[in-house]
Amino acid sequence: MDREATVPDDGPEEGQTDTLPPDRGDGQDHSPAADQLLRKAPELQPTVPSPASRSASEYTEQQVQVLEDIEHVRARPSMYIGDTTARGLHHLVYEVVDNAIDEAMAGTCRNIIVIIKADGSVSVEDDGRGIPVGIKEEYGLPAIELCLTVLGAGAKFVRDSYKVSGGLHGVGVSVVNALSEWCEVTTRRDGQVWVIGFERGKTVRPLEAIGQATTPGTRVEFKPDADVFSDTSFQTSIIASRLRELAYLNPGLAIALRDERAGTAETFQFQEGLKQFVEHLNEGKEPLHPVVHIRREDQSQRLICEVAFQYTDSYTENTLAFANNINTHEGGTHLTGFRGALTRAVNSCAKKNDLIKPSDPLPTGEDIREGLTAVISVMVPEPQFEGQTKTKLGNSEVGTFVESTLNELLSNYLEENPAIAKRIVAKAVQAAEAREAARKARETARKSALSGAGMSRKLVDCSSREMDETELFIVEGDSAAGSAKGHRDAETQAILPIRGKILNVEKARLHKVLSHEEIIEIIKALGTGIGSEDFDLAKLRYGRVILMTDADVDGSHIRTLLLTFFFRHLRPLIDAGRIYIAQPPLYELRKGKRVEYALDDSRLNERLSRLGLEGTKLEVRRPGSPAQVHDSPTLAGLLKLVERIELQARILGRRGIEFRGFVEERYVGGRLPVVRALLDGREEYFYSEQEFEDFRRQAAASGASVARNELGEARELQRCFAELADFACTESDLFLKREELITGELSPAAFVLLPAGSDPIELDNLAGLPAGVREIGARGWEIKRFKGLGEMNKEQLWETTMDPANRVLRKVIVGEGGELEDIDVVETDRIFSILMGDDVERRREFIETNAIHVKNLDV
Structure with a gap:
């Protein structure tokens, strides 16, 4: 059976992102992203459509309307998010981020922070108006609870709440809540901090005020439900791509992305918006002229058209079209209007200024777009998309508006910049000549059966x-x-x-x-x-x-x-x-006539662990108590739990937090701190949001700023430590140390692996369990590392790379x-x-x- 992954992987960006510097040893996040956005936000004024500006007083519980129930969301999630694979998983993040972007387009949000936490959850925070908390009388529930639990509840169906919004269908955050193992929403509004909690779409923590707020905003935290999604691991590169795109489309808006799992952070903020977007797209290409930027607003129709484009020496077109920040992959009326106007304006300029010789072929629209990089963005109050996927814009008035705008403004630009016009026309003529040459080449090749x-x-x-x-x-x-x-x-x-x-x-x-x-x-x-x-x-x-x-x-x-x-x-x-x-696999495992292969290091460790668990038992020896023996199935469960703890310990290490010290000093009453703050170089830890909010309010009153780090890994560790009790273990077993006795021998081991038919392995502590199991699994096996196909004989090539029963393929x-x-x-x-x-x-x-x-x- 073929197992499929994806290629290519995109690496870190150059120029537009900030990366975490090396740890300074104080455990604090010093990234520009964290420094800029986790302290008091600077006065950044994004360029937003003027008709979209609204005052905070006009967004209240009165604007929240309910359309239908969502009881069947968990039963049929694909109806709302497309599927339950990686695409649907990341769609959850986009739904929450889109709400924050709508606040930005309304002129009330300047900063958005997205955090992928160590426990697999995601936090999205903005400094917008906050979700209303007033009681919706006809339902007897707070407006925020309606927005999170009832499909179609929201303000986007009320004409004046949001002039422009990407959330046309109004099912976003409620669907995210329904498909999450847990979800917690914090809203700062009207001087108060309010919190409400949910599990799988059901309210488990009623709305309550936990303190006073100095600034408005919303934070939505959720963990995707593993019962719904085949894989709940978020890919940072995919989320970063979407956030970068949104930052380009909303000039001045600062969007920070932090991945606590890898200890990385990047910030996206572009004051010149689409112009910088085109420059980014054209990295590695030779531009023929500066980026052309055109923008027009029609207040009577409440339409905005913005276009940026640039020609390069490449031979392909790269045109992106957006409507209300949504990437319309299939185009639509705005793209058709742009292409029609571009063809007309360039050909008209060429004829008017005799830039095309009578002997030259007349460039077609495709010829004129060779080497073109363009971004078209329109803002439409009532967009008509093809279905929930929103991949094609259907508003006819938008196409007319875009085409008339480009006809006038682009024609004027070409008239005012004759040198650039000449280069664009020359590029199109070359493309037409190459098209004719390619036609002849295909004709020749066709005769030879191409x-x-x-x-x-x-x-x-x-x-x-x-x-x-x-x-x-x-x-x-x-x-x-x-x-x-x-x-x-x-x-x-x-x-x-x-x-x-x-x-x-x-x-x-x-x-x-x-x-x-x-x-x-x-x-x-x-x-x-x-x-x-x-x-x-x-x-x-x-x-x-x-x-x-x-x-x-x-x-x-x-x-x-x-x-x-x-x-x-x-x-x-x-x-x-x-x-x-x-x-081809990286490793060959050979034991007599038995041969197995492992694709990479992680699969090698996984295979050795499975081999090591076969027939192996774990004996737990406590002073003064009879030995307790765990059989192989129980040992497998304990091994998986210790590996989860290992992962969180590595993540803490990337923050500069030593795992053992953190647990021994901070694990109080079965709880670990969930927030770490830095004030004037001093670290403070808090065990609840309310503790931190009280601290932040006091600091703000004295004029001090507080840098806040959420410890998502602490929540996961708390769950893991609680599960250790099921195996008669505690977190202190992870840190046991065997002392050297006066005889020179080590003190008795508390944990001993008992493999079937071979020597036992004494473990220093519970943390050594994974390595011990793999050591048993490797016994009797010869492990060889390949470098490529050249080291394989014919039989190995078939077994590892061509046999559908064994091979691994990466799908592009x-x-x-x-x-x-x-x-x-x-x-x-x-x-x-x-x-x-x-x-x-x-x-x-x-x-x-x-x-x-x-x-x-x-x-």
């Missing part, structure tokens, strides 16, 4: 013609291809060897791509054709296209070149989920229409441009920045 009528001369085909069951392995090197040919399923597996490194298509137009022999062989084997005029996905001959290269530097380079080719010229294959990367997915829509196609495009483009200095900076994240580098 479109699939003939076959690649290098292809070793399979016998089956059922596309869904067949696979094409694109293999680096003739020797590796020879091994693959000798050990394959000849019915369903085809082999295409490629020699050397293919053309870097990032730097080449299509007609040059079609002159490269290895690429021609790939296109022939696939059968789809290439180019917008000839490509036909229905003609694909194989259900899976698998890239199989060595794990060395050359193999990685060849794989990257292939991915660049597929991303730039055969993107529909990626969108359809047809491209995979073979993942990039946004829009993929199984995981949130993988950032924008970042993917940018990284391809940086790594495969001509800007050597920018590429060097990227590599230096991200080198520390590389694992298993073969040099």
